[in-house]
Amino acid sequence: MTVEFGAFALILALCLSIAQAGLSGAGRLRRSSVLVGAGEGAALAAFAAVALAFFALMHAFIVSDFSVANVAGNSHTEKPMLYKVAGTWGSHEGSMLLWCLALTGFGAAVAGLGRDLPRGLKALAVMTQGLLGTVFLAYTVFASNPFVRVLSPPIEGRSLNPLLQDPALAVHPPFLYSGYVGLSVVFSFAVAALIEGRVDAAWARWVRPWALAAWSCLTIGIMLGSFWAYYELGWGGWWFWDPVENASFMPWLIATALLHSAVVTEKRGALSGWTVFLALAAFTFSMLGAFLVRSGVLTSVHAFAVDPTRGVLLLIILGATAGAGFALFAWRAPSLNPGGLFAPVSRESALVLNNILLAAATATVLLGTLYPLMREAATGEAISVGPPFFSLTFTPLMAALFILLPAGPLLSWKRADAQGVAQRLGLAVLIALGLGLAAFAFINPRQAFASAGLGLGAWLVIGVGVELAERSRVFRVPAAEAWRRLTGLPRGAWGMTLAHLGLGVFVLGACVETGWKIEAAETLPVGGHLAVGAYELSLDKVQGVDGPNYDAERATIHATRAGAAVCTPQPERRFYPAGGQTTSEVAICTLGASHLYVVLGERRETKGAPVWLVRAYWNPWALLIFLGPVIMALGGVLSLSDRRLRLGVGRRASPRIETAPGTAAVGALAASPEPGE
Amino acid sequence: MRPEASRLWLAALAAVLCLGAAADPAERLADPAKEARAREIFRQVRCLVCQNESIDDSQAELAADLRKLVRDQIAAGRSDSEVRAYLVSRYGEFVLLKPAVSWGNAALWGAPVVVVAGGVALMLAQLRRRRPEPELTPEEDDRLSRLAEHDGA
Numbered sequence: 001m002t003v004e005f006g007a008f009a010l011i012l013a014l015c016l017s018i019a020q021a022g023l024s025g026a027g028r029l030r031r032s033s034v035l036v037g038a039g040e041g042a043a044l045a046a047f048a049a050v051a052l053a054f055f056a057l058m059h060a061f062i063v064s065d066f067s068v069a070n071v072a073g074n075s076h077t078e079k080p081m082l083y084k085v086a087g088t089w090g091s092h093e094g095s096m097l098l099w100c101l102a103l104t105g106f107g108a109a110v111a112g113l114g115r116d117l118p119r120g121l122k123a124l125a126v127m128t129q130g131l132l133g134t135v136f137l138a139y140t141v142f143a144s145n146p147f148v149r150v151l152s153p154p155i156e157g158r159s160l161n162p163l164l165q166d167p168a169l170a171v172h173p174p175f176l177y178s179g180y181v182g183l184s185v186v187f188s189f190a191v192a193a194l195i196e197g198r199v200d201a202a203w204a205r206w207v208r209p210w211a212l213a214a215w216s217c218l219t220i221g222i223m224l225g226s227f228w229a230y231y232e233l234g235w236g237g238w239w240f241w242d243p244v245e246n247a248s249f250m251p252w253l254i255a256t257a258l259l260h261s262a263v264v265t266e267k268r269g270a271l272s273g274w275t276v277f278l279a280l281a282a283f284t285f286s287m288l289g290a291f292l293v294r295s296g297v298l299t300s301v302h303a304f305a306v307d308p309t310r311g312v313l314l315l316i317i318l319g320a321t322a323g324a325g326f327a328l329f330a331w332r333a334p335s336l337n338p339g340g341l342f343a344p345v346s347r348e349s350a351l352v353l354n355n356i357l358l359a360a361a362t363a364t365v366l367l368g369t370l371y372p373l374m375r376e377a378a379t380g381e382a383i384s385v386g387p388p389f390f391s392l393t394f395t396p397l398m399a400a401l402f403i404l405l406p407a408g409p410l411l412s413w414k415r416a417d418a419q420g421v422a423q424r425l426g427l428a429v430l431i432a433l434g435l436g437l438a439a440f441a442f443i444n445p446r447q448a449f450a451s452a453g454l455g456l457g458a459w460l461v462i463g464v465g466v467e468l469a470e471r472s473r474v475f476r477v478p479a480a481e482a483w484r485r486l487t488g489l490p491r492g493a494w495g496m497t498l499a500h501l502g503l504g505v506f507v508l509g510a511c512v513e514t515g516w517k518i519e520a521a522e523t524l525p526v527g528g529h530l531a532v533g534a535y536e537l538s539l540d541k542v543q544g545v546d547g548p549n550y551d552a553e554r555a556t557i558h559a560t561r562a563g564a565a566v567c568t569p570q571p572e573r574r575f576y577p578a579g580g581q582t583t584s585e586v587a588i589c590t591l592g593a594s595h596l597y598v599v600l601g602e603r604r605e606t607k608g609a610p611v612w613l614v615r616a617y618w619n620p621w622a623l624l625i626f627l628g629p630v631i632m633a634l635g636g637v638l639s640l641s642d643r644r645l646r647l648g649v650g651r652r653a654s655p656r657i658e659t660a661p662g663t664a665a666v667g668a669l670a671a672s673p674e675p676g677e
Numbered sequence: 678m679r680p681e682a683s684r685l686w687l688a689a690l691a692a693v694l695c696l697g698a699a700a701d702p703a704e705r706l707a708d709p710a711k712e713a714r715a716r717e718i719f720r721q722v723r724c725l726v727c728q729n730e731s732i733d734d735s736q737a738e739l740a741a742d743l744r745k746l747v748r749d750q751i752a753a754g755r756s757d758s759e760v761r762a763y764l765v766s767r768y769g770e771f772v773l774l775k776p777a778v779s780w781g782n783a784a785l786w787g788a789p790v791v792v793v794a795g796g797v798a799l800m801l802a803q804l805r806r807r808r809p810e811p812e813l814t815p816e817e818d819d820r821l822s823r824l825a826e827h828d829g830a
Binding site: 235237240241242243342343344349352353355356357359360361363364367368371375379381382383384385386387388389392393394396397519520521522523613615 | 773
């Protein structure tokens with residue numbers, strides 16, 4: 001019964017989305033606040049309806065209702081509760097429903113929270129959000145309905161792939177989708193602004209919190225996916241340049257570029273056309289990701305036939321939505337105000353360079369992902385584009401970006417003092433160079449690239465320190481005054497600083513781990529030893545374990561360093577009878593920021609006695625790879641909590657504030673609805 | 678990584694659970710220098726039946742065959758480029774994870790350079806077209822600082 005209820009709620013949501021788009025559009029056209037209000041109401045109701053559908057599906061998973069095709073295909077009675085719940089979004093249909101939930105959720109958020117937005121802009125944004133909701137809900141209802149029943153329900157479900165039964169992966173999709181779909185709001189704001197014909201500082205200020213929220217979620221989502229790959233796939237890699245990873249990375253790169261260009265638009269009124277272009281591009285890349293991943297076009301060049309109808313439908317959605325957005329852009333962008341002037345050495349120029357490099361990086365990832373497909377379609381020759389390509393193209397672009405980064409926040413707007421900035425960074429350059437050279441000289445084995453990366457990471461981290469010192473004028477004013485300045489910094493500034501620090505931490509971890517990881521593998525009998533770096537592992541015992549839905553062999557290994565006990569890793573090798581798969585459960589000892597990573601491999605027989613393949617990695621500073629993005633996302637959240645962003649002080653431009661600055665400032669802080677509108 | 682896509686590409690992995698397969702002691706070459714060279718080549722060679730994996734990672738049977746092939750060639754004294762050329766002659770360009778720098782791949786390798794060059798050219802054109810305002814004369818500078826002082830008071 002709840003299943004039919006869910007199916008009904010889903011169709012209702014589709015109707016409400018159509019109403020949302022129609023009412024908001026008509027309301028804007030006729031300047032009728034009644035119609036606009038009704039559109040907003042429809043947006044809230046559409047979200048409520050999708051939420052009901054979502055919980056109906058979740059209920060079907062929790063009670064293991066195998067009469068629902070989606071549940072039968074992805075769940076199992078013996079699966080732990082967390083993975084039953086996570087199974088809701090573990091399939092194509094379910095994840096599409098999650099996508100729609102996020103989409104209508106953001107639509108409702110714009111309708112409900114955007115109190116201080118100009119009426120016209122808000123109505124058009126709600127309309128666009130409604131159109132997007134209509135398209136994706138129609139796709140879900142007609143082509144990918146998660147509530148389809150089966151005629152003869154199986155007694156047991158086919159279960160979720162055991163590799164996916166993991167806490168990090170259970171929460172990974174909600175974050176990722178909030179990020180992907182959060183960018184739809186940015187898209188809607190861009191469309192609304194283009195229709196209104198006004199892209200200015202105030203617009204950039206309204207867009208930035210949404211972009212920040214989406215970016216923060218995307219950062220966490222990608223990090224969780226990477227962390228999952230790191231400890232679940234069992235060979236210590238954390239980024240594979242797989243098309244699926246690239247699909248999530250491209251919107252992130254574009255969103256990062258957007259956050260930076262929106263600052264220029266907000267502070268200086270410049271780059272407005274480019275910012276709008278990025279706002280459209282960010283969600284386009286989200287949709288491209290959805291298409292690439294769901295159509296199966298890239299997981300294998302031959303897999304397009306796996307689900308051709310859905311693939312083609314998603315391609316049509318992508319083409320129509322992005323096409324309409326960019327056509328509108330081509331039509332309206334030339335009339336946009338070009339904005340303020342700036343000198344070659346200025347904060348604006350630095351941010352433009354940031355955008356050029358990020359755009360080039362996105363183009364590289366895009367081509368690296370799609371080129372094999374294009375080449376095969378054009379000439380019939382199959383080629384592969386893998387990690388070595390990206391190390392040669394993507395990495396230098398990022399290195400250039402990181403070299404420029406610490407200078408950016410020190411440059412002033414319009415025209416900066418290049419010499420002064422160089423002076424302030426001189427010491428940081430020397431320290432970073434010194435650290436890089438020291439790493440090259442003293443760390444064994446000698447690694448030129450990893451040493452350079454270490455220097456670069458140090459440069460980013462020290463750059464953050466220099467920036468804070470500049471802002472607080474420490475060493476130049478009394479300590480109390482410096483402290484006052486530091487604590488008085490707006491949260492937005494702290495957010496940026498934290499995000500840049502997180503990037504530096506990530507670069508340090510990524511370079512050190514990649515350059516100096518140590519691998520060892522040996523077949524060991526019970527009591528056997530294996531040396532990895534400075535650590536000695538000995539296999540104490542191997543025992544059988546009964547899990548809730550698997551059987552496992554668990555090894556108990558003790559690790560020592562120079563005779564002193566360090567930790568007792570217990571890696572497992574699990575067999576899931578439901579799907580007939582074997583997985584490895586890696587044991588990781590976190591020692592400082594480094595990981596001792598131990599994998600139990602297959603059992604072999606040597607001279608009648610059993611031996612186990614044991615693989616161990618010493619991953620120096622590996623923790624920083626995942627800590628860095630967390631710090632970055634925290635920076636995003638902190639920036640989001642900045643009062644200036646939350647309360648939309650964009651109204652400073654309105655006449656009322658010009659006439660009475662005192663009362664208007666109070667009004668802005670209290671976020672009262674604007675009486676003038 | 679979205680779950681349903683992960684399912685697709687993991688379907689291949691799950692069957693042949695990948696555990697950094699190349700490190701298996703049973704396969705290793707006796708000479709550590711040659712083994713290190715072999716590993717370096719493994720990372721650049723695609724496991725043809727896997728989703729997007731190098732033969733260094735994959736435990737598929739074909740990957741093991743390819744590793745043996747590469748190790749045999751290296752043990753026989755071939756150079757790295759000879760080994761790669763041999764693999765390409767046998768399996769086509771598809772086998773290399775780093776696509777050849779050729780005219781057919783010009784768009785691929787050229788894209789980063791073109792985007793950066795284009796972007797910088799556009800930026801320079803913009804800076805040139807819209808000259809920043811002329812410097813203030815000393816008198817104007819003086820007046821400005823006086824105004825600023827007055828404003829601050």
